[in-house]
Amino acid sequence: MIYPKTLEEAVSKARGFFPLRTRTCFGTVHWWRGRIDQQRTYAAAAESGISQSTRVDLISAMQKRGPRQSNVQQQNAHVERSLHAEASYWRQHGLPPILARVGVERGVQWEKSIVIELSVDFPGMPSIFGELVTQDQRFIAFEIDTMGEVRVERWADVTNVQNLSEQNRGTGVGRGALALRVLRDLNA
Incomplete structure (x- = not known):
């Protein structure tokens, strides 16, 4: 699967779903945005010479999110x-x-x-x-x-x-x- 390089490209790919599935469109855009951020983080980590184990820690820390709902x-x-x-x-x-x-x-x-x-x-x-x-x-x-x-x-x-x-x-x-x-x- 080829991932888009920019958010605009992701939005243009997702736009085809917009009239029929609004939820899918927004979910797709957010998914692409997360994937793009992840790819950029991998690239930045590789360029700066960070070891593979540190890269994995960096990505796992980036993926950990707080609670979706506040108490x-x-x-x-x-x-x-x-x-x-x-x-x-x-x-x-x-x-x-x-x-x-x-x-x-x-x-x-x-x-x-x-x-x-x-x-x-x-x-x-x-x-x-x-x-x-x-x-x-x-x-x-x-x-x-x-x-x-x-x-x-x-x-x-x-x-x-x-x-x-x-x-x-x-x-x-x-x-x-x-x-x-x-x-x-x-x-x-």
Whole structure:
């Protein structure tokens, strides 16, 4: 069997499967990519004068992969890190002025509140939309249209639909509880 030399060549060979078998196409591309990486590693090892036994160790180490799925604690840590990163970003770089003004008008103290999700100018949606946690640990979903006249399309308390549980079977800590942890951490 002759293996392609580049990823583009592998993709062009796999493209014939695309309309009928999407899964096979992507699996084939990943398989080719792994094979190409393996061939490049063999070539680099041979050129650098590494012994055969070291080459085998190098390849076996390259093929060992971590777990394909994260456990519940790892998933929770990932969600908490992403919420923390989002909240920290908006605290450090400042909020869009319109959101800051609308929040202050509605009693939000921005120095004690965090934005856990914010999208700006997404096609087909209001100009600013997302979710925040206020100083009194209330979750607010908002949509603000800034085209022409500033119009608040939605400012709703969605605390009741948040998962605030610290222990959920199979999923660990709820997203709402993680957001409250981030709020406490950033306000400390």
